[in-house]
Amino acid sequence: MGLGREKRPLIARRAAHELQNGMIVNLGIGIPTMVADFVPEGIHVVFQAENGILGYGTSPREGEEDPFVCNAGGLPVTLMDEASYFDSTVAFGMIRRGFLDLTVLGALQVSEKGDLANWIVPGKRVPGMGGAIDLAQKAKRVVVVTEHVSRDGLPKILRECTYPLTVRESVDLIITDMAVIEVTPSGLVLKEVAREYEVADVVRATEAPLFIPEDVGQF
Amino acid sequence: MGLGREKRPLIARRAAHELQNGMIVNLGIGIPTMVADFVPEGIHVVFQAENGILGYGTSPREGEEDPFVCNAGGLPVTLMDEASYFDSTVAFGMIRRGFLDLTVLGALQVSEKGDLANWIVPGKRVPGMGGAIDLAQKAKRVVVVTEHVSRDGLPKILRECTYPLTVRESVDLIITDMAVIEVTPSGLVLKEVAREYEVADVVRATEAPLFIPEDVGQF
Amino acid sequence: MVGPINVREQALSKVATLEEALAYINDGTILMYGGFGGIGSPPTLIEGILQKGVKDLFLIGNDTGFPGVGIGRLVTAGRVRKLVTSHIGSNPNAGEQMYRGALEVEFCPQGTLAERIRAGGMGLGGILTDVGIGTVVEEGKQKVEVNGKEYLIETSLTAEVAIIHAAKADPFGNLTYARSGRNFNPLVAMAADITIVEADEIVPLGALDPEEIVTPGIYVNMVIPSQGVNWKWAWEEKKGR
Amino acid sequence: MVGPINVREQALSKVATLEEALAYINDGTILMYGGFGGIGSPPTLIEGILQKGVKDLFLIGNDTGFPGVGIGRLVTAGRVRKLVTSHIGSNPNAGEQMYRGALEVEFCPQGTLAERIRAGGMGLGGILTDVGIGTVVEEGKQKVEVNGKEYLIETSLTAEVAIIHAAKADPFGNLTYARSGRNFNPLVAMAADITIVEADEIVPLGALDPEEIVTPGIYVNMVIPSQGVNWKWAWEEKKGR
Numbered sequence: 001m002g003l004g005r006e007k008r009p010l011i012a013r014r015a016a017h018e019l020q021n022g023m024i025v026n027l028g029i030g031i032p033t034m035v036a037d038f039v040p041e042g043i044h045v046v047f048q049a050e051n052g053i054l055g056y057g058t059s060p061r062e063g064e065e066d067p068f069v070c071n072a073g074g075l076p077v078t079l080m081d082e083a084s085y086f087d088s089t090v091a092f093g094m095i096r097r098g099f100l101d102l103t104v105l106g107a108l109q110v111s112e113k114g115d116l117a118n119w120i121v122p123g124k125r126v127p128g129m130g131g132a133i134d135l136a137q138k139a140k141r142v143v144v145v146t147e148h149v150s151r152d153g154l155p156k157i158l159r160e161c162t163y164p165l166t167v168r169e170s171v172d173l174i175i176t177d178m179a180v181i182e183v184t185p186s187g188l189v190l191k192e193v194a195r196e197y198e199v200a201d202v203v204r205a206t207e208a209p210l211f212i213p214e215d216v217g218q219f
Numbered sequence: 220m221g222l223g224r225e226k227r228p229l230i231a232r233r234a235a236h237e238l239q240n241g242m243i244v245n246l247g248i249g250i251p252t253m254v255a256d257f258v259p260e261g262i263h264v265v266f267q268a269e270n271g272i273l274g275y276g277t278s279p280r281e282g283e284e285d286p287f288v289c290n291a292g293g294l295p296v297t298l299m300d301e302a303s304y305f306d307s308t309v310a311f312g313m314i315r316r317g318f319l320d321l322t323v324l325g326a327l328q329v330s331e332k333g334d335l336a337n338w339i340v341p342g343k344r345v346p347g348m349g350g351a352i353d354l355a356q357k358a359k360r361v362v363v364v365t366e367h368v369s370r371d372g373l374p375k376i377l378r379e380c381t382y383p384l385t386v387r388e389s390v391d392l393i394i395t396d397m398a399v400i401e402v403t404p405s406g407l408v409l410k411e412v413a414r415e416y417e418v419a420d421v422v423r424a425t426e427a428p429l430f431i432p433e434d435v436g437q438f
Numbered sequence: 439m440v441g442p443i444n445v446r447e448q449a450l451s452k453v454a455t456l457e458e459a460l461a462y463i464n465d466g467t468i469l470m471y472g473g474f475g476g477i478g479s480p481p482t483l484i485e486g487i488l489q490k491g492v493k494d495l496f497l498i499g500n501d502t503g504f505p506g507v508g509i510g511r512l513v514t515a516g517r518v519r520k521l522v523t524s525h526i527g528s529n530p531n532a533g534e535q536m537y538r539g540a541l542e543v544e545f546c547p548q549g550t551l552a553e554r555i556r557a558g559g560m561g562l563g564g565i566l567t568d569v570g571i572g573t574v575v576e577e578g579k580q581k582v583e584v585n586g587k588e589y590l591i592e593t594s595l596t597a598e599v600a601i602i603h604a605a606k607a608d609p610f611g612n613l614t615y616a617r618s619g620r621n622f623n624p625l626v627a628m629a630a631d632i633t634i635v636e637a638d639e640i641v642p643l644g645a646l647d648p649e650e651i652v653t654p655g656i657y658v659n660m661v662i663p664s665q666g667v668n669w670k671w672a673w674e675e676k677k678g679r
Numbered sequence: 680m681v682g683p684i685n686v687r688e689q690a691l692s693k694v695a696t697l698e699e700a701l702a703y704i705n706d707g708t709i710l711m712y713g714g715f716g717g718i719g720s721p722p723t724l725i726e727g728i729l730q731k732g733v734k735d736l737f738l739i740g741n742d743t744g745f746p747g748v749g750i751g752r753l754v755t756a757g758r759v760r761k762l763v764t765s766h767i768g769s770n771p772n773a774g775e776q777m778y779r780g781a782l783e784v785e786f787c788p789q790g791t792l793a794e795r796i797r798a799g800g801m802g803l804g805g806i807l808t809d810v811g812i813g814t815v816v817e818e819g820k821q822k823v824e825v826n827g828k829e830y831l832i833e834t835s836l837t838a839e840v841a842i843i844h845a846a847k848a849d850p851f852g853n854l855t856y857a858r859s860g861r862n863f864n865p866l867v868a869m870a871a872d873i874t875i876v877e878a879d880e881i882v883p884l885g886a887l888d889p890e891e892i893v894t895p896g897i898y899v900n901m902v903i904p905s906q907g908v909n910w911k912w913a914w915e916e917k918k919g920r
Contacts, residue, residue, distance in 0.1 A: 022449035024656060029768075044446040046656070050789055051715040051862040054654045055610075067718060067912050068858040074716030074745070074769070075914050081644035082450055082610040084651035085858055087865045087893075088715065088741065089560065089797050092790025093628065096561030096810060099656050119786075126777060127768025130742070131789035134810050138561070168813045241690035243897060248527075263687040265897070269548055270474040270621040273895045274851075286477060286671050287617040293475030293504070293528070294673050300885030301691055301851040303892035304617055306624045306652075307474065307500065308556050308801065311549025312869065315569060315802030318897050338545075345536060346527025349501070350548035353569050357802070387572045553803065562794065563823075563830035566804030582804075582821060584834050589804035593825050617890065649858065650891060 007177040010194070011145050013038045014219050015104050015175050018143050019045045023101040024094075026050070026135055029073040031145045032104040036077070046082065047071075048100065050091045050131040055083035072131065095134050103139035105132055107146040107174075109161040112208035114171040114183040116144060117163035129166060136167035148176035148205050155207035157181065157188070178202050180219060181210065192217040226396040229413070230364050232257045233438050234323050234394050237362050238264045242320040243313075245269070245354055248292040250364045251323040255296070265301065266290075267319065269310045269350040274302035291350065314353050322358035324351055326365040326393075328380040331427035333390040333402040335363060336382035348385060355386035367395035367424050374426035376400065376407070397421050399438060400429065411436040450643060451609040454660040459634045460486050462599050462660075466519075467492070470555065470597035470630050471499040472623030475528060475672075476508025478615065480603040480636035482665045484511055494519040498555070498597055500548065500622050502529040507669045516540065522595065524548035528672070547575060550592050552625055557594035559628025559657075564593040600630030603664065604653070607637035608644070611658025612651040620652065627653045636664045691884060692850040695901040697727050700875045703840050704728055707760075711796065711838035711871055712740040713864030716769060716913075717749025719856065721844040721877035723906045725752055735760040739796070739838055741789065741863045743770040745913045752910070757781065763836065765789035769913070788816060791833050793866055798835035800869025800898075805834040841871030844905065845894070848878035849885070852899025853892045861893065868894045877905045 012034035019025060019035075021043040027035050037058050039045050048054045049072045056077040060066070065076035094100065109117040116136050119129035136142050150156055157174060174181040179202045180192035189211045193202055195218055203210055231253035238244060238254075240262040246254050256277050258264050267273045268291045275296040279285070284295035313319065328336040335355050338348035355361050369375055376393060393400040398421045399411035408430045412421055414437055422429055460483075463469060473479030487495075488511060495518045502523060503510030510529040512518055518535075520542040526532035535541035546554065553565045566589035570576055580591040602623050605616040613635060615623055627633050635658050701724075704710060714720025728736075729752060736759045743764060744751030751770040753759055759776075761783045767773035776782035787795065794806045807830035811817055821832040843864050846857040854876060856864055868874050876899050 044449040046449075048656075049859075051718070051859050053648075053859050054656055055648075065914070066858070067908070068860045070716065070718050070859050072715070074718060074748075074912070079648060082608070082612065082655060083648040084612050084646075084654040085648050085856075085861050086651075086654055088789070088793040088862050089866060090654070092793055093560035094654075094656055096790055096808070097559065097628070098561065123778075126774050126784070126786075128742070128764065128766035128784075128786050129788055129816075130766035130768070133788040133814065133816060134790040137810055164815050166814065263690040265690075267897075268618075270477070270618050272618050272889075273897055274889075284673070285617070286667070287619045289475065289477050289618050291474070293477060293671070298889060301849070301853065301896060302889040303853050303887075303895040304615075304620050304889050305892075305895060307548070307552040307621050308625060309895070311552055312801035313895075313897055315549055315567070316800065316869070317802065342537075345533050345543070345545075347501070347523065347525035347543075347545050348547055348575075349525035349527070352547040352573065352575060353549040356569055383574050385573065553801070557806070560794070561808075563807030563809065563825045563828065565798070565806050566832070566835075567802075568804065580823060580825075582823065582832060584804045584821075584832065587804065591807070591823060591825065594807075614890070649855070 009034060011175055011177055014180065015143055015145050016040060018102060018173065019043060024048055024099055026095065026100050026103045026139065028105040028132065030106045032106060033071060033073050033075060035104050048094060050088060052086045052088055052091045053083065055080040092131065092134055095138050098138055098140065100139040102141045102143065103135040104143045104145055105136060107144045107156060109156050109158055109163050110144050110171055110174055111158055111161045112188045114169045115161050116166045116171050117161040118166050120164050122163060132166050136170050142171050143173045143175060144171050145175045148178040155205060158207045178205060187211055189213060190216055192219045194219055228253060230394055230396055233399065234362055234364050235259060237321060237392065238262060243267055243318055245314065245319050245322045245358065247324040247351065249325045251325060252290060252292050252294060254323050267313060269307060271305045271307055271310045272302065274299040311350065311353055314357050317357055317359065319358040321360045321362065322354040323362045323364055324355060326363045326375060328375050328377055328382055329363050329390055329393055330377050330380045331407045333388045334380050335385045335390050336380040337385050339383050341382060351385050355389050361390045362392045362394060363390050364394045367397040374424060377426045397424060406430055408432060409435055411438045413438060452611045452658055452661050453609050453640060454662055456482060456486050456662050459483065459660050459662050460490050462632050462634065463487055463492055465492055466494045468496045468598040470600040470626040471497065471509050472602045472621065472626045473503065473508050474500050474621035476503040476510065478603050478619035478621050478623050479503060479508035480601050481667045482636050483601045483634065484509065485668060487512060488515060493517045496520040498522045498595055500551065501525040502532040504528050504672045505531055507672060522546060524551045552622065554592050554595045555625045555629050558596035559625060562594055564591055567592055595629065597630040598632065600626045600633045602627050602633060602635040604635050604637040606639045606641050606646060607635055607661045608641050608646050610643060611635060611655035611661055612646050613653035613658065614646065614650055615652055624653050627657050632659045633657055634660045636662050638664050693852045693899055693902050694850050694881060695903055697723060697903050700724065700901050700903050701727050701731050703873050703875065704733055706733055707735045709737045709839040711841040711867040712738065712750050713843045713862065713867045714744065714749050715741050715862035717744040717751065719844050719860035719862050719864050720744060720749035721842050722908045722910065723877050724842045724875065725750065726909060728753060729756060734758045737761040739763045739836055741792065742766040743773040745769050746772055748910045748913060763787060765792045793863065795833050795836045796866045796870050799837035800866060803835055805832055808833055836870065838871040839873065841867045841874045843868050843874060843876040845876050845878040847880045847882050847887060848876050848902045849882050849887050851884060852876060852896035852902055853887050854894040854899065855887065855891055856893055865894050868898050873900045874898055875901045877903050879905050
């Protein structure tokens with residue numbers, strides 16, 4: 001079933017609506033990175049990156065990239081007036097101490113309890129945890145952005161993660177190409193469904209049980 | 220018996236002869252501080268201070284002091300071309316990692332085994348250890364500079380320290396207004412006697428036994 | 439364009455008055471302070487604390503300055519009940535109060551103190567060091583063996599409020615320091631719930647080179663203008679100036 | 680005046696050639712490297728290591744760059760036997776070699792890795808953190824309780840040699856970095872027996888403001904001139920430049 005390339009900005013744009021004025025925000029690699037390009041007008045967000053930048057902005061225009069002004073994924077960014085550089089211990093000190101209001105992370109699997117697995121596919125692929133453990137465990141709010149199902153069409157939102165965990169019970173919100181799902185103490189709550197899908201499509205593509213309120217929104 | 224004011228520079232000047240070209244050196248508060256003003260000609264020493272300076276030089280001329288360019292004792296210093304500022308964790312990282320070739324420290328008591336006590340006179344006076352524990356334990360070479368006897372005329376170079384220790388078995392050389400004494404695995408060895416004194420004077424003013432070689436020098 | 443600019447300025451402006459800052463410092467507050475022998479301790483905030491009449495402070499910092507210099511002024515005035523520090527030798531009032539039982543002092547080797555404060559700021563539980571093993575420093579502390587070597591566990595320190603003296607601050611709270619006035623300031627700035635900065639100069643957002651910033655603004659809650667050092671340094675007094 | 684000046688220059692000059700630097704990097708060397716996704720990894724030293732034919736390296740650093748970028752070039756060329764890192768996802772060659780058994784990888788959460796390297800540089804035995812508790816990260820690690828809270832003991836890391844990419848260096852080895860090229864460089868620079876710096880610009884002693892220096896020269900053993908980045912960044916390749 002695979003995720004159409006064009007859906008990645010859709011997910012990022014929806015995730016950007018979780019941003020609030022004055023927030024300190026860290027974006028993971030992949031779809032999360034794109035969120036910086038969709039900050040809603042009228043709010044100001046301070047983006048932080050693990051390599052040691054606080055206060056970066058959108059992607060630069062083509063031809064204006066500086067390879068030495070990059071985010072944690074190695075992609076060039078622009079700087080805001082409040083920007084500072086520091087080494088990676090300070091970057092993670094900010095994270096560990098709880099200064100991050102929000103982090104947006106990718107996922108291999110998410111469980112209905114908010115467990116996150118995103119650093120290893122046993123026997124197959126080992127990206128490594130990078131800063132995901134630190135971020136997922138310490139940010140005040142953890143938003144996961146991911147394709148709703150894997151490339152093989154398997155559900156990624158599960159009762160229990162089968163891959164080794166990045167963090168336990170820490171995800172607050174899941175945003176996919178199909179739906180926006182909130183993790184609550186009593187389970188997953190379907191908040192919004194993408195324009196192209198019906199509630200039934202989302203339920204079918206989700207292994208974990210979903211609570212469906214009456215007022216499911218659209219995005 | 221008390222230490223004449225004019226003897227403090229004498230001790231500092233003698234201690235400065237322990238400096239070697241290219242050494243990284245930390246000076247304690249008091250007499251040790253004065254060593255920076257007596258660096259022998261023809262050698263270059265890099266002085267480090269716990270408040271976060273590497274590469275300071277002599278005292279500034281009167282009127283040219285900058286209160287914000289100070290050593291660990293709060294006294295103004297001048298800067299060498301290689302100077303850098305950093306916070307106190309970095310200052311002590313240098314010390315703890317063993318980058319200090321030499322430290323010159325004051326003492327309340329020193330034992331024949333090279334134990335040093337210099338942070339508390341129980342029931343009387345508690346300067347606190349400052350950076351002395353870190354320095355005495357970690358510098359490659361520890362030189363103690365002190366009046367030979369206390370203000371009350373009591374010996375300060377003892378078989379055993381009676382005050383709480385700053386560090387065990389770490390002092391390499393003791394320089395006083397009366398003598399230069401080396402701490403060796405087999406005890407204290409008298410190396411030099413100050414011009415104003417005889418060997419017998421030094422022995423009388425020292426509680427710990429002194430080994431007296433045939434070639435005791437003069438300073 | 440007025441809308442977004444206001445939003446941004448509002449989100450980033452931490453410039454405040456001395457009175458607003460002092461609201462956070464009250465009797466019994468756990469207060470960390472920058473400075474080393476008074477250099478880098480914030481004069482205007484210390485004066486404000488004195489004027490406000492705050493007492494029973496629990497201080498955490500490198501030393502107690504000199505009797506009339508830096509944090510030493512609060513000690514001299516009897517406003518401090520407890521102290522975690524490395525050194526009180528330059529302020530005889532601290533020792534006198536300690537022996538009389540008016541001031542409780544916990545001593546810590548200087549490098550270990552710096553690391554404990556940093557660890558607090560970094561969200562760590564503590565650090566492992568061998569400094570002080572074999573001395574009274576190890577009393578009451580947990581020990582662990584790592585790779586066959588023994589270490590003390592030195593626990594992290596945090597505070598309710600930190601007071602800082604910066605050279606320059608922008609409205610977001612990005613800071614630079616004045617030469618050796620840096621010392622404990624960047625450490626203390628990270629380790630408190632509320633970090634209050636007194637700056638010699640408050641510059642516009644964007645005026646600081648991102649590379650020269652020592653303390654990123656994320657750590658700072660308030661920036662107030664400094665009225666400058668209002669004490670004589672010990673070496674000035676000795677020289678009779 | 681010639682005498683003293685020569686003495687001083689001799690005592691402070693660490694400028695060397697690539698060949699002199701490479702003498703310290705041999706088969707099996709434990710090598711730390713600066714850089715984050717290749718940015719801040721020293722291109723000239725990496726090229727030199729490749730040309731010299733060094734193999735069986737034991738690397739410690741943040742990530743494995745990209746296949747043709749940064750330290751990734753050494754991994755791609757099969758020169759690495761062991762690796763302590765946080766992330767290999769951007770270099771598929773690392774994962775492939777790992778699964779085939781040619782490359783041994785120890786993973787560490789990124790912030791913990793940064794602190795472990797810093798702890799090595801600072802002469803500490805390690806740090807206490809709760810990051811990774813409840814995950815595979817805690818396997819085989821000592822735990823301690825501090826103030827009723829459980830922490831992992833994460834031990835310090837040091838290396839035989841560290842390679843650094845600096846923006847500016849003076850002959851004493853005082854360093855500044857290029858913007859986000861700072862990342863792990865100042866940490867790695869402190870944590871090795873021999874620290875070798877490749878600098879974009881070597882400036883005279885005294886040309887750097889003591890306040891702008893990020894790594895004090897005490898940590899640096901050798902400074903060599905950089906020949907500049909000799910790879911295409913991943914984002915340049917994607918855009919077909």
